[in-house]
Amino acid sequence: MADRWIHSASDRGRGLPGLAGVEHIGFTVPDLEEATRFFVEVIGCEHVYSLGPFRSDGTWMSDHLGVHSRAVMRELRFFRCAGGPNFEIFEYAAPGQETRPPRNSDVGGHHLAFYVTDLDAAVAHLRRHGVRILGEPTASSGPSEGQRWVYFLAPWGMQLELVSYPGGKRYEADSPVLLWQPSV
Numbered sequence: 001m002a003d004r005w006i007h008s009a010s011d012r013g014r015g016l017p018g019l020a021g022v023e024h025i026g027f028t029v030p031d032l033e034e035a036t037r038f039f040v041e042v043i044g045c046e047h048v049y050s051l052g053p054f055r056s057d058g059t060w061m062s063d064h065l066g067v068h069s070r071a072v073m074r075e076l077r078f079f080r081c082a083g084g085p086n087f088e089i090f091e092y093a094a095p096g097q098e099t100r101p102p103r104n105s106d107v108g109g110h111h112l113a114f115y116v117t118d119l120d121a122a123v124a125h126l127r128r129h130g131v132r133i134l135g136e137p138t139a140s141s142g143p144s145e146g147q148r149w150v151y152f153l154a155p156w157g158m159q160l161e162l163v164s165y166p167g168g169k170r171y172e173a174d175s176p177v178l179l180w181q182p183s184v
Contacts, residue, residue, distance in 0.1 A: 021180070024078070025112065026088035030099060030156050032075055035089055038154055042129045043114065045081040052076050068094045083182045084115070101157045111151065111159040115182050119148050119164040126152055126162075137162075143171035 029035040039045040052075035055061070062069040071094035079087040102109040116122040119137055126133060134151040147165035154160055165181075172178055 022085040024086040024088045026076075026090065027110075027112075027158070028090045028092055029154075029158070030091070032077060032089065032091040034155055035091075036077060039079055039081070039087065039089070042126070042131065043081065045079040045087065048078045048080055048086075050075055050077045067092065068096060070095055071097075081114075101159070104159060109159075111161050113149070113161040113163045116162050116164050117166060119150070119162055122162050122164075123150060140169075143169065145170040 036047060040047055052073050054073040055071075056069065059069045061067050061071045061073075065071075065073075071092055074091045074093060076088055076090045079089065081087060104111060114122075123133060123137060132153045134153065137148050137150040139145075140147040140149065144165075146167050146169045147163060149161055149163040151159060151161050169179075
């Protein structure tokens with residue numbers, strides 16, 4: 001069963017040659033200091049290093065990053081968050097910048113999910129820190145049976161999720177491939 005974890009699509013002749021996994025997830029926040037406090041003090045990530053500012057008088061920003069050519073990346077910070085991918089968190093100033101996070105139902109909508117070993121303890125921790133929880137923890141059904149989850153919001157409205165399935169999920173019993181999960 002353990003070797004179901006190590007095979008990638010590229011091992012079978014599909015996908016990116018040498019794909020080893022997700023190295024980082026990048027996202028933009030309105031206030032990098034607030035985001036740093038939230039991810040370090042509430043979530044438990046570690047700030048590793050910072051870069052910036054970055055700007056260009058030409059078209060480098062639009063050519064390489066797909067942002068307005070006069071955008072300024074004020075700073076970016078890298079965080080390590082337990083055993084998952086790293087976070088690269090940006091603060092930009094840009095003409096025409098959208099400041100409202102997308103909903104999950106919007107194109108480009110997204111959320112970050114944090115695996116926790118004790119969902120109820122993690123929810124209680126978030127509540128003690130005044131974090132807005134969306135609804136109550138929900139037990140999944142179907143192939144995800146065995147999992148519980150709940151959404152919550154970062155102070156700037158970004159959607160996040162806690163998920164836990166300490167006994168595994170139902171699909172694992174007969175699937176030739178397992179979804180990644182932390183080794184806890």
